[in-house]
Amino acid sequence: MRSQLDVVVVGEGPGPLIVLLHGFGAPGDDLVSLARAIRAPKGTRFAFPAAPISLSMMPGMDSRAWWNIDMMRLQLAMERGELRDLTRGEPDGLTEARAAMDAVLSELRTKLSPTKLVLGGFSQGSMLAVDVALRTEQKVDALVVLSGTLVAEEVWVPRMKVLAGLPIFQSHGVRDPILPYALAERLRDELAGAGAAVTFASFRGGHEIPMPVLDALGTFLGGALGADA
Numbered sequence: 001m002r003s004q005l006d007v008v009v010v011g012e013g014p015g016p017l018i019v020l021l022h023g024f025g026a027p028g029d030d031l032v033s034l035a036r037a038i039r040a041p042k043g044t045r046f047a048f049p050a051a052p053i054s055l056s057m058m059p060g061m062d063s064r065a066w067w068n069i070d071m072m073r074l075q076l077a078m079e080r081g082e083l084r085d086l087t088r089g090e091p092d093g094l095t096e097a098r099a100a101m102d103a104v105l106s107e108l109r110t111k112l113s114p115t116k117l118v119l120g121g122f123s124q125g126s127m128l129a130v131d132v133a134l135r136t137e138q139k140v141d142a143l144v145v146l147s148g149t150l151v152a153e154e155v156w157v158p159r160m161k162v163l164a165g166l167p168i169f170q171s172h173g174v175r176d177p178i179l180p181y182a183l184a185e186r187l188r189d190e191l192a193g194a195g196a197a198v199t200f201a202s203f204r205g206g207h208e209i210p211m212p213v214l215d216a217l218g219t220f221l222g223g224a225l226g227a228d229a
Contacts, residue, residue: 005104006050009112010035015043016225017114019105020144021125022048024069025055027062031122034209039218041225045112049104051125052097066128067093090152094131101132109138116225120144120169122209123179127151130187133166134159142224143196144217145170146209149179150187157190164195167224171213173205 008029018040022030028050035046051064069091109117119140121129126148133140134156143166150156168191172184181202192198201216 005052005100007104007108008032008048008050009045009108010048011045013043013045014113014115015041015045016116016118016141017045017047017108017112018118018120018144018221019047019049019108019129021066021101021121021128022051022064023121023123023125023147024065025063028064031125034214037211037214038221039215040221044221044225045114047104047108047112049101052100053093066097066124067091069124088153090155094128094152097128098131098135101128102136102138105132105136105138116141118142118144118221118224120146121148122146123148123207130156134162140166142167142169142221144168145187146213147172147176147179147184147207148187149183150190153190157194160190160194160196163191166196167220168196168198169201169217169220169224170198171201171203171209171216173203173208173210175205176207178207 006028010032020031020034029048032048051066053065053068055063055065117140119129119133120126120143126145129143130145130148133143170188172181174181188198188200199220201213203210203212
């Protein structure tokens, strides 16, 4: 399958490849600056795919999504302080997004021949990264989940045994108003219970990627990729 997604690749070298997926409503190149901010082993390249769905959120802004979200329902839940639980059922569009990312990974592996492949993302992008890692036949050497949550519990949890031994970096803000911290802890516990090697970085913030998380991620990558970052 040939990918139809735009992908920005940063860096040169014969080393690992880190693929990061942006969150809902962000432009396709939203995470590209992380290639300079993340302390990664020498020769590491980064790839930043743009989600396929174009949203009309703000005039002149490139807003994209991996699958659609009911924004009105989300806003009401936040105003009421309700727990936003996405564990029941698979989101409409997840299957198509997963197929598109599987094709991207296949193309990147063929073109760049990375020594190791790290898959991850932020928010909605991190959920897709987990879903791909759970179902792909391609080898993923480490997983990065930045402010993600547990989705489709009845499908994900039984499959998590395929991640046994996999290094996983997960971060989440204890004051996240969009994806509750308690559900991030639940995802962490399910992954660890399945045998994954989870490094969990909590921080006193919201739905974001603060510098302490990037520092911790750099340390994680140095270990997971078998090189000094």
